[in-house]
Amino acid sequence: MSALLDTADALHDQMLALGRAARAASVSLAAAPGPDKDRALRAAAAAIRANKAAIQAANDADLANAGDLSGPLRERLTLNDERIEAMAKGLEDIADFPDPIGGVLADWTRPNGLNIQRVRVPLGVIGIIYESRPNVTADAGGLCLKSGNAAILRGGSESVQSSRAIAACLAEGLRAAGLPEDAIQLVPTTDRAAVGHMLRMREFIDVIIPRGGKSLIQRIADESRVPVIKHLDGNCHVYVHAGADLDKARKVVLNAKMRRTSICGAAETLLVDRAIADTALAPLVTDLLNAGCAVRGDAATQAVDPRVTPVDAADWDTEYLDAIIACGVVDGVDAAIDHINRHGSHHTDSIVTEDAAAAERFLQRIDSGIVLWNASTQFADGGQFGMGAEIGISTDKFHARGPVGAEQLTSYKYVVRGNGQTRP
Template sequence: MNAITDPARDAAEPARAALEAAAHAARAAASTLARAPRESKDRALLAAAAALRSRSAAILAANAADLAAAEELTDAFRDRLTLNPKRVEAMALGLEEIAALPDPVGRVLAEWTRPNGLVFRRVAQPIGVIGMIYESRPNVGADAAGLCLKAGSPVILRGGRESLRSAAAIHACILEGLRAAGLPDSCVQVAPNADRAFVGAMLKAAGLIDLIIPRGGKGLVTRVMEEARVPVLAHAEGLCHTFVHAAADPAMARSILANAKMRRTGVCGATETLLIDRAIAPSLLPDLIGDLRALGCDFRADAAARAVLPELPAATEADFSTEWLDAVLSVAVVDGVESALDHIRRHGSEHTEAIITEDAQAARDFLDGLQSAVGLWNASTQFCDGGEFGFGAEIGIATGRLHARGPVGLEQLCTWRYHVIGTGQVRP
């Protein structure tokens, strides 16, 4: 079919035009934001935080409308979509924490002098225009806006269709902050509607958008990786494991696992699989399962776990490669650290794994043997969060092997350039 009369192309044209207009505006703002002094960026962040608090009622009303319009939500999805006064306050605090962090732009990352007297400096600089595609969690928009602003990069935000009203209400607060600091509105823009073609236009905007960051489920990330013509900073599923080693403190194991699984089941740092050492499974597994069952958790267990607790539903091989994002836990019995690592290598997504043990050597062997972005010793996997790392917030969790791994904060949102200072040198 001729492209000029292609109905699909014609239908996507408004979205493409809207994206190109937003991207051109962002690129025009990029030079101003890249050179903005820390004081201006911090003023914008603090004013936006104040606006989040003063407009809290409007934000919650918009969120209530989003929830009312959404259909057939799972409990975990509803939790991700829902805002409440505590979560609005957390967004405001996140912006204030970002403001308190050092300015990442212009940092001298390395400096050296050559025998000819030339001084070389590696200097942090903004990445450029960032496209952020995320699903359901409205607070991601505030976090992304704050981090990109402080890192000197304009951002175009495209949230999930379920959270459009919430996203618009939050964006109004960000705009209030930008205007208070005299920075262009186009430093932070949001998609005008839920048209999926807008996402497609973002993914094809090479030369207009410098980096795409997707934050959502497997379907979103897969689409981005398959269609993008722009560099992508992405993470796979959050298929996280907690390994209870033979030398674990039982009370600690019970406390950590309950938090790692059930604190918030719909976040990417939630534990999806329990690995328990065969040596302690008969004595400890009933207590671990009992605790989680009392909190409303369901299970999928391998044969060895069912030999201890026959009433547990049997797991399929696919269950161990499933990111539940719900109150469901896969359970497998393993034989020590190497067996646990082997299970993680076969089924994991290189996101976050934890070991619970009082044996320091076992912990070191586990952490050193991981390929995952984050490993924890005697702590909940739900600590895999930029705020908990001291980043103020995060724009996502990177599980790739290049540029950044783990929670992505201000430093990871910068690239670098080189300054070379001479005293008249010429090359022979």
Template sequence: MQRIGVAARAAAAELALTAPETKSRALLLAAQSVRDAGDAIQEANESDMQAGEAKGLTRALLDRLMLNDERIEAMAEGLEAVAALPDPVGRVLAQWDRPNGLKIARLAVPLGVIGIIYESRPNVTADAGGLCLKAGNAAILRGGSESFHSSTAIIQALRQGIAAAGLPEAAIQPMPSTDRALVGEMLRAAGVIDVIVPRGGRGLIERVMNESRVPVMAHLDGLCHVYVDGEADAKKARNIVFNSKMRRPGVCGAAETLLVDARAMAGMLPAILNDLITEGCEVRGDPAVCGLDPRVLPATEADWSTEYLDAIISVKIVNGVEGAIRHINGYGSHHTDSIVTENQETADRFLAGIDSAIVLHNASTQFADGGEFGMGAEIGISTGKLHARGPVGAEQLTSYKYVVRGTGQVRP
């Protein structure tokens, strides 16, 4: 950890002073390097997939792990999108003059060395490395054991690209093995790592929060909800619920609980249930929901606080928007929640009352993604309230400092 950390700090010091056009060129070269290494990345991914199948990973987790031509191209395009973003370093966040003539400015600066601990999804490797580089930070990446070979191949491609641009390869470094003890080393690396960003399941997040001596930017469970109001458009409701759950059930923005206004139960819910069940989604409902369709299984109390990351959804009838707000704020993880309604006043009440990082009106929860927000990519969705909240892109990977210019003033 000390060896990796020393190299990372030296790289971070260089990146903090690197011109925006040089960082952008490095990202473009990294994108091309990822494309050129596509066969090698897929070969490495096949090893991870075979190991995952032997280990008994669920269908959803295997989907998160799998890389193909389309997903590798998406990684490269994500790097190019990050390269095209305005440089976040050096932005003037605020400035003002004091009566004594001092000129004060608050400027965006890199965080320094960022340690990123993540599970399963190897594409996070490219997103994290690219965003850290854009914001002038060095990255130390510790992917999950399931994606070790895939992530290693991606990092190798990224490092080739940034080296071709004349930047230090140590700007992006992997932890050298899947040994869980290395996670502990990262969490104890105060003075070496400036910020830890964990991205994974509750077990990982709780360990990081409990053990870390380094400041943490947490990405907690994606316990996301869709609320279908009594004044929803039935077609919109069907499309939004189905997409929120079934587009990719294993991502953090997938809906895990559907709440339905009692006024919409008879008129809208049967078709929604049929859409889900017909496509292989297991539905667990409260007694009222079970009474609508014999294929619905009874929900337990635990279902309302479970992130399935699979083709499973819990469904509950609530009394209007106030019932939905109470349920979500009581059971949710403050990640992403959506309302479907044609009543603007009801929508505004929901958007104001839900204490989550992302709230949506008449849109799928699967838009909870930095790329969809125009950030190019993201490291994760921060569910905390300090420093950054919601998608963590390049701007969120900066801090700030005050620059004060005087003409000889001394304090009386």
């Protein structure tokens, strides 16, 4: 019992020390010039390339320890030349983007002569909690650094050696640029209780970003006392409106569902307007079936093809992340909006139509981070938006919505310059 208590106390002390070091580093980092941060990112990329063999050996050790890991988890844990190079290149890409910090977002002068500027500043310290993908260590660490935030990274225990090897390269980059090494810290212990500490360290962590499966993210959102930026679910829709160009609709639907089925922007539900169901439903559904997609449909959809199986109530709320789609007929744009706002996950939804009024109604009323007109939901991606690297897509509305890049990891302050003004 006393040994257990000692362990708990030791972990508590260790986490507090980590938090204090991060807070101290965040002060230097907030004032660090952009070129210093970019130099650190490029030096870290060089270190990753130079230490490729050591990173691979660490990953091999993780894989060897992970004997009973399932296929997809093992796949995510695995590093190879290509993935290691992608991490290095990713850091260089982040370095190439403009510095988000210090930018003046607004500037005005009051009648009394006070000049007021709204200036972008870092959030402070960001805690990243992630599962098996060791590349998150580099990607998330790099984005936090670019945005002037200190990072506390907590990777999955199965990827601990890989993450340590990568974090060592990030530390090398920080050192090379004269920035504090504590700017990017990896939680050294694999004790699961460390996560619980992070979620309560409001004085040392300004925001928590979980990366991983829905159950991890839901648990963190439920338990955290620190604000969370999260991507919970990507239950994305394509609605083919009565005014749709059928050729466009076929291209968009097939791409939205089948280009890659495992990404959060993949469509999971197809809604077809009743007004064109007679002509549009068959080609849309047949395209999907022929591409190897399982279609779960309502009565009208089932009538199209015997391969369609019945949709049930839970399907409308399901993110398959697989070659499966729910499909149904709706009565007009308002019914589509209502269905999507009710069953969707406020992530990404698209309307296909040539009718501008219907499109604008959809774009305004769908309560999602990304709404598209005549384009595939698979564009839901910071890179595709031209925003650079992203740490994920937020399905929240608070603070950050949609793709979360370096700019979304910032706050602002008001800088007021006067010449002795007092308030009457």
